[in-house]
Amino acid sequence: MNRRLTTRGKERRAQLMEFAARRFAENGYHPTSVAEIVDGMRVGKGVFYWYFSSKEELFLEILAEAQRGLRRRQQQAIMEAEDPVRRIELGIRASMEWLSANRHLGSLFQFAASEERFAPYLRRGQDVAMADVVRHVQEGIATGQVRDADPVMLAHAILGVTNHLARTFLFERDDPAGPVADAAVSFCLEGLLGSRVLA
Amino acid sequence: MNRRLTTRGKERRAQLMEFAARRFAENGYHPTSVAEIVDGMRVGKGVFYWYFSSKEELFLEILAEAQRGLRRRQQQAIMEAEDPVRRIELGIRASMEWLSANRHLGSLFQFAASEERFAPYLRRGQDVAMADVVRHVQEGIATGQVRDADPVMLAHAILGVTNHLARTFLFERDDPAGPVADAAVSFCLEGLLGSRVLA
DNA sequence: AGGAATCTTGACCGGGCGGTCAAGAGACTC
DNA sequence: GAGTCTCTTGACCGCCCGGTCAAGATTCCT
Secondary structure (H helix, E strand, O other): OOOOOOHHHHHHHHHHHHHHHHHHHHHOOOOOOHHHHHHHHOOOHHHHHHHOOOHHHHHHHHHHHHHHHHHHHHHHHHOOOOOHHHHHHHHHHHHHHHHHHOHHHHHHHHHHHHOOOOHHHHHHHHHHHHHHHHHHHHHHHHOOOOOOOOHHHHHHHHHHHHHHHHHHHHHHOOOOHHHHHHHHHHHHHHOOOOOOOOO | OOOOOOHHHHHHHHHHHHHHHHHHHHHOOOOOOHHHHHHHHOOOHHHHHHHOOOHHHHHHHHHHHHHHHHHHHHHHHHOOOOOHHHHHHHHHHHHHHHHHHOHHHHHHHHHHHHOOOOHHHHHHHHHHHHHHHHHHHHHHHHOOOOOOOOHHHHHHHHHHHHHHHHHHHHHHOOOOHHHHHHHHHHHHHHOOOOOOOOO
């Protein structure tokens, strides 16, 4: 839906996205009806279809914006270091903090991953972030800091740890992001066994 | 729904669960209608409601049975060793193989985790498996094999790696379970840095 | 002021949903 | 072969869903 929007219009649109995102996260995408959204916002149904051409489009836009937000945060954090391993660490910490501040959007990622209709859109964004991590891992292997293993595999493992720890401790238990990020970082670097003294 | 079922009845029930599980995994739970299921099975709608009191109940039963299957496989594998770290490794490998052979059920877990209505049921089963892993981690810490960190955190990290790697490489890319399990195990034990020579 | 563009309303629609049920078909018992 | 229990059919129900639209309000431009 490409409409010319005034400032007021853009605000309304943003409000709708924000409200819908929270309803989707709490209730699920399918169980949340358009009627529920417009009633919750105390507007007529036409408002919804003025700003979005369908419920699905709304969801996709929420998803895309969330991915942009997360990515922005990651890149901003990563800039602060040159060392590849340090960059990975900063990326994990940034993700954890963003997920902590945007739990509902984290749930939406999870849902999108579970629905074949939405998974491709989720992936498109994820692949970009993954490429970064893979690059850092490759650099780390080149400098001898990281053990020699499939970089793609390692990058996915990092992502798996971060996401799962976020879900479990941030979303379910409302733990603060800092300590969870510490745990994710040390697990990703040292695994279970550990050994090396960190610089 | 507790009915006396004949052998034929039990088979029919199992067929319905199997078929529905695959449809749910491919299409999503909500988008798959009861009509679609009974049409696909070429039976009347009454058959469905003879064996299940609702669509939701069917899903819950599929979920519970899948969890029982996975757990059985894990326990069977774990029995083969005494060493806690080795047990963890065997658990990861068993999970990976089960997930490889039951991809559709893996997707269902993922969906269940994303829907608040189903998440508690999923968790109930997951907690049992988690408790095992936590115990092994604790033992590993006690014997000095595993670095001293929050066992619950470590256990969740292991689960996160296993699940994410399974999703990415088993479900999406149809990779064989063995190598993916190898990667999961070595990442969980050594992390990115590696260092220690494995026994 | 007045016309155009942006925004809002809410009744309405067709359709598909989960679920019901009266009727009957088979299988098994005695 | 009468009676009982298991199983099957598919038309049917009420509901609510995503989406439409004619009408009107508000804001903006000149």
